[in-house]
Amino acid sequence: MKQAHVDRTRFEQVVLPQLDAAYNLARWLTHSGNDAEDVVQDACERALRYFGAFHGSDAKAWFLTIVRHACYDWIKRNRPAEIAPGDNAEAIENAPDPAGVTPEQAAMRNATGSALTEALAALPPGYREVLILRELEDLSYKEIARVADIPIGTVMSRLARARGLLQRSPLLQAVRERNAGRG
C-alpha cells in the first residue's frame, strides 16, 4: 500500500496528545497494560498510514476510532471468546457478561480494590466502551457515535443500559449489603 506523506510536526500535534485517551480506552477494552501498549502501537502505525486522509479538527474522535478498531482486531486474534460473533449492534446488546475473570482483571481488582471498577470491567465491551468514552473521556454523543460506529440513538440506549447494568451489578450490590451489614 502506498504510504501517504506524513507531516511529522502535524502528526505530533494531532496524535501524540491523544495517547493518554488511546491507552486508557485500549486498557479498558483489553484489561491489560502490556496488551494496551501493543494496541496503541498498532493504532499509531495505522494512524500513520491513514494520516494523509485526516483533514478534520476532531483529532481525538478520529484517533480513538482507530484505537477501537485496533483493540477489537487484537481481541479477535488473541481472545476471540470475548467478542460476540458478528460484532454487530444486536450481538453486543445480547452479549452475556463474561463469566470468567481473566488474570488481568484479577490483577486490576487487587490493584484498585474498587467494586465499581470491577463492575465496569465486567460489562460487555459494547457497553463498557460507551461508558468509558462518556465518563472518562467526556466525549459527546456525536463523538461516541463516530468512534463506536453506531447511530446516536444506539449510543443513548447503550449508555442507559450500561448505567442500569452498573447500578444493578452484583458486585455493587454485594458492597451495599456488606456496608448495610456493618451499619
Next chain:
Amino acid sequence: MDCHETTDLLQAYGDGELDPVRSAALERHLLGCTECTARRDELTALSARVRSEVPYHRAPQAVRARALSALDAVVSAETRTVRPRERWGWLSGGALAGCAATVLAWFVGTTVLDWQAEHDLVTEAVTNHTRATLAGGSIISIATRSPPWSIATGCTTSTCSSGHSLQSLRLLRRQVSRRSAASTWSTIAGPGWNGGPCRMLTPRC
C-alpha cells in the same frame, strides 16, 4: 412533561445533551416530582462515582516512545523513497526544459531564415523589376527561385516608377506559393493589380 417522558430524557439531561427548551421543561417537571428527582440524583451520583473512582490509565512513557519511533520509521522511510524520486524529478524537469529550449531555438531559427529568404526573394524581385523598368517596359520574366517560387513579373514603363512596394511583392509571392503556376497569370493580372500604378504581366506591358 410527564414522568414517562422525563425518564427518557433524564440521561441526556445529565450528560448535557438536551436542548435548552426541553431542559427547561424537564426542570419544571422535576420541581414537582420527587420520583423523577430521585432518579436524576441516582444518575448524577453514578456518573460522579465513575469519574472519581474508576482509574484513568495514562499512557506510560514507553507508549509515547514507541509512537515516536513508529513516526521516525515512517518519516525516514519516506526520506529514503522520496529523495530519489525528487532527483528524477529534477532530471526530468531539466530534460523538459532542454526540449523546450530546442523547440524554441528551432522555431526562432526557421522564422529568421524564412524571413531572410523572403527578404532575399523580395529584394531580388525588386531588383529585377527595377532592371525591367530601366530596360524599357516589355514583359520581363523574373525567375527568382525554382518552383513554387518562380515569379514572372513585369510592368509597363508608362505607369510604373521603379520600386514596387515590398508589401505588394510579398502579396504576389504568397499568391504564387498558394496557387499553381497556371493560375498565377489571372491572379497577378486581376483587378487589384490592374488598378494600381503597377500592372504586372499584362499584354500591354
